[in-house]
Amino acid sequence: GEIWTRNSVTIGDGIYKTTDGGQNWTNMGLANSERISSIKVNPNNTNEVFVGVLGALWSDSPDRGVYKTTDGGKTWEKVFYINATTGCSDLVMDPKNPSIMYASFWEFRRTAYSFSSGGENSALYKTTDGGKTWNKIHNGFPAGKLGRIAIAAAPSNPNILYSVIESEKDTDKGLYRSDDAGASWKRTNGDFGLVVRPFYFSRIVVDPKNPDIVLKAGLNGSLSRDGGKTFKDIGGGIHADVHDFWFDLHDSNRIYLCDDGGFYRSYDGGSIWDMSKGLPISQFYQVAVDNQTPFKVYGGLQDNGSWIGPSSKPGGIENRDWISVGAGDGFRTFPHPKDPNIVYSEMQGAENIWRINLEKNSAKTIKPFPEANDPKFRFNWNTPITTSPHNPDRLYVGSQFLHKSDDRGETWVKISPDLTTNDPAKQQQENSGGLSMDNSGAENHCTIFAINESPLDQNIIWIGTDDGNVQLTQDGGKTWTNVTANIPNLPKNTWAYFIEPSSFDKNTAYAVFTGYTSGDFKPYVYKTTDAGKTWKSIVSPDVKSFARNIKEDYKNPNLLFLGTEGGLYVTIDGGQNWSQFKNNMPPVAVHWIALHPTEDALVMATHGRGVIIVDDISPLRQLTKEIIAKDLHFFTTKPTKMAESGAFGGYARMGEFVGENPSSMAQIVYFLKSRHTFGKMSLEIFDQNDKKIADLAPGKSKGINYVDWNYSLKPPKVAKGKTLVFGGFQGPTVLPGTYKIKVTKGAKTYESNLNLIANPKSIHTAEDRKVQFETAMKLFNMSEELGYVVDQIDTYKIKIDSISPKLTTAKLKKQFPLADIAGKMQTLKETLVVLKGDNYVGAAEPQLREKISGLYGEVLSYTGRPTNAQLASMKVLEEKLNAAKSQMEGFKASLDKLAPAMVKAKMPELKVRSFEEYKAAEN
Structure with a gap:
């Protein structure tokens, strides 16, 4: 769990251990800890571990304090505990004596509408006996209540300690230093960069070799080189909101930093920073899609604005393919339904809502403002803004009122009264923060959070509020009905997080509530x-995490997708049973789900792993209880649009993340009732003449299996040589058509069809493709025929070399001129393949093999008709191949004439395998 306790942080489920360098992890307990601040391992006994548990953010909890294990995590003992509201926010072990530790305890609490940092129980403690006894070390600390306390010990001199203290008086807040292991403290600095937002920035670290070099987290991060007397911003172009640092223990010039923008490295002590751009760790709040081809993805990021990116691109999706369309904390970001040049985005608390014209590169503020007699508008930190499925120019925005615009945000009208509870006790945000006032808008409450207009009736609008109301209008906002009291077993004031009107029945809707801001992590999902x-209630015990979002399939009303804090869940029976979707999907928080209306793609905004796309959900639409009962069932798949060879996609920049494209291959999808573990299982592809053209590795897992076929034949079997022939590494692409799939599972056989169609955007005619395929197959066969000629030469050479030592006289050599024939065959071989090189680059002019393979590769690289020059070149090469084959037949005839005499002389037969045997043999 996250220990920088903002309103959107996630929770953990305990402590994990790896014994193989991070390849595998095992949960070792402390399941209810929620947030672990520190883990300290005794360097002299790695089975002894101390853990600082900050604990629950939204509720009281006994699972806080300092825990200890002496058996590598099998059992745990709570060795220091204050109370249910105070957790261990930092734990430091003396670098030279593991029995000495320092633990800072912090009294804190967040609610949906307030935050409180500090109290009588916040303090810094020290143990000198391995956690048996703990004592406050406050000599020199500020008087009065304390808040969050950061602590660090200098590795090179453990008597030097640094602590950043949040206190009641602003003049007492700041950096404190001890030179006597905590016996006394002195305030050395109170710079703003050190004391700002202590709940969010409370990490301090010391250079492992120089006790006077100190780094402190903050808005920009602060660096001191004089023991804390003075600090300067780190600089170096890093993103704002720095949260943590780590010094390389062997080279303290190498520093690692993480902030709201990502992960950075410095190799010069913090002057210059290099961002690691290969980590897919972004935190999206919302995601939307458009109808372009390929479709684009729109989304808002935590503290990184709003963005648009492609769902696919030649070479993969790179960071540079994304376009910025917002600032601050990015939330709802989506396109105009009809005008691809118009995009809407916002930042936190509706501080700004923009209408962006991509073509003109302009952004106009369109947020609604109170009129003369209006009260102040209360906007949620994550303000809902959405379009109408009936009127593409209509927008809705929620404050405590519902605002509507029919002209893209130029003018707004209120179409509701205050739809919230309007509880004054929950609107005291100016007093929020505790010892350090903090009113960023994150605690704004009694606001509308969910808005959705029915896709079947524009007069039906559903509203959810963060204080627990579900409101409905069926006349376009003239009248409203609060239906919250009709929802059974829902705790009062539970956040109405998302409402999904059905696409099948205008009276049907789904509502998701989340109670995590009250410390309630149960999922609440309802249907009317x-x-x-x-x-x-349509949620079952199968769902283990609280929910945020639900999406009804557009084609199957029983297929629902549920976004939870612990991943994606799916039901195929309208919510009676749920299963976690695990097909390469991590158990990450899913904040939003979008379903593409035509491409069958499920797009998720995750908080920690960026945007994740399930490219095709159509098999899930077909899944029923009857299918699940079958041993094997093929799903009907859409015809595969065959990918065509393109131009050049370029290269990703070194170290950058490259998102995967949707598979361009044909997918064979089937369901297995149980995992196949014993006996043979095969998957074969047959053409229209029932000729087997491909063998694929079958999926054998229980559940849905996906097997990709690149709709190509196997590569040709080429002659061996001293250079690689890259053209010979691939097989011809088959023509569009229907192909048979056959799975053999033990004694049972299952069959289905696979349809391949030409790309609708293709510039090539069917006749062009036919000529290309026939040319490729001709060159394919030529490659194999040449390979067979060379194989015969090599076979004869081996056999002749074994016989030659027995031809000891001139008479025998004359009677059996084997060496002469072998020499002529070798001369022929030199015209067929390159025989000098390093098995990569040839050291001689290309020969017939290289020329055929090169031309073959050129023909395969273009889906359309080969050039006239290529067709003419093939004829020339074919003539040369025929001449070589004829010459080889002459050598064989000469050797066949010698066969009777060789048999009589009791010499081994000079036989070679057939062409069919050559092709069937392994390379």
Whole structure:
């Protein structure tokens, strides 16, 4: 769990251990800890570990304090505990004596509408006996209540300690230093960069070799080189909101830093920073898609603005393919339904809502403002803004009121009264923060959070509020009904996080509530079929995390997707049973789900792993209880649009993340009732003449299996030589058409069809493709025929070399001129393949093999008709190949004439394998 306790942080489920360098991890307990601040391993006994547990953010909890294990995590003992509201926010072990530790305890609490940092129980403690006893070390500390306390010990001199203290008086806040292992403290600095937002920036680290070099987290990060007397911003172009540092213990010029923008490295002590751009760790709040081809993805990022990026691109999706369309904390970001040049985005608390014209590169503020007699508008930190499925120019924005615009945000009208509880006790944000006032808008409350207009009736609008109301209008906002009281077993004031109107029935809707801001992590998911008069829970015990988002499939009303704090869940029976979706999907927080209306792609905004796309959900639409009962079932798949060879996609920059494209291959999808473990299982592809053209490795897992076929034949079997022939590494692409799939599982056989179609955007005619395929197959066969000629030469050479020592007289050599024939065959071989080189680059002019393979590769590289020059070149090469084959037949005839005499002389037969045997043999 995250220990920088902002409103959007996630929770953990305990402590994990690896014994193989991070390849595998095992949960070792402390399941209810939620947030672990520190882990300290005794360097003299690695089975002894101390853990600082900050604990629950939203509720009281006994699972806080300092825990200790002496058996490598099998059992744990709580060795220091204050109370249910105070957790261990930092734990430091003396670098030279593991029995000495320092633990800072912090009293804190966050609610949906407030935050409190500090209290009588916040303090810094020290143990000198391995955690048996603990004592406050406050000599020189500020008087009164304390808040969050950061602590660090200098590795090169453990008597030097640094602590950043949040206190009641602003003049007492700052950096304190001890030179006697905590016996006394002295305030050395109170710079703003050190004391700002202590709940969010409370990490201090010391250079392992120089006790006077200190780094402190903060808005920009601060660096001191004089023991804390003076600090300067780190600089170097890093992103704002620095949270943590780590010094390389062997080279303290190498520093690692993480902030709201990512992960950075410095190799010169912090002057210059290099961002690691290969980590997919972004935190998206919302995601949307458009109808372009390929479709684009829109989304808002935590403290990184709003962005648009492609769902696919030649060479993969790179960071530079994304376009910035917002600033601050990015939230709702989406395109105009009809005008691809118009995009809407916002920043936190509706501080700004923009209408962006991509073509003109302009951004106009369009947020609604109160009129003369209006009260102040209360906007949620994550303000809802959405379009109408009926009127492409209509927008809705929620404050405590619902605002509507029919002209893209130029003018707004209120179409509701205050739809929240309007509880004054929950609107005291100016007093939020505790010892350090903190009113960033994150605690704004009694606001609208969910807005959705029915796709079947524009007068039906559903509203959810963060203080627990579900409101419904069925007349476009003229009248409203609060249906919250009709929802059974829902704790009062539970956040109405998302409402999904059905695409099949205008009286049906789904509502997701989340109680995590009250410390309630149970999922609450309901369905109504009578416009909110009655509701039924549709969540089962299978769902292990609290939920944020639900999406109904557009084609199958029983297929629902649920975004939770612990990953994606799917139901195929309308919510009676749920299963976690695990097909390469991590158990990460899913904040938003978008379903593409035509491409069958499920797009998720995750908080920690960026945007994740499930490219094709159509098999899930077909899944039923009857199918699940079958041993094997093929799903009907859309015809595969065959990818065509393109131009050049370029190269990704070194170290950058490259997102995967949707598979361009044909996918064979089937369901297995149980994992195949014993006996043979095969998957074969047959053409229209029932000729087997491909063998694929079958998926054998229980559940849905995906097997990719690149709709190509196997590569040709080429002659061996001293250079690589890159053209010979690939097989011809088959023509569009219907192909048979056959799975053999033990004694049972299952069959289905696979349809390949030409790309609708292709510039090539069917006749062009036919000529290309026939030319490729001709060159394919030529490659194999040449390979067979060379194989015969090599076979004869081996056999003749074994016989030659027995031809000891001139008479025998004359009677059996084997060496002469072998020499002529070798001369022929020199015209067929390159025989000098390093098995990569040839050291001689290309010969017939290289020329055929080169031309073959050129023909394969272009989906359309080969050039006239290529067709003419093939004829020339074919003539040369025929001449070589004829010459080889002459050598064989000469050797066959010698066969009777060789048999009589009791010499081994000079036989070679057939062409079919050559092709069937392994390379």
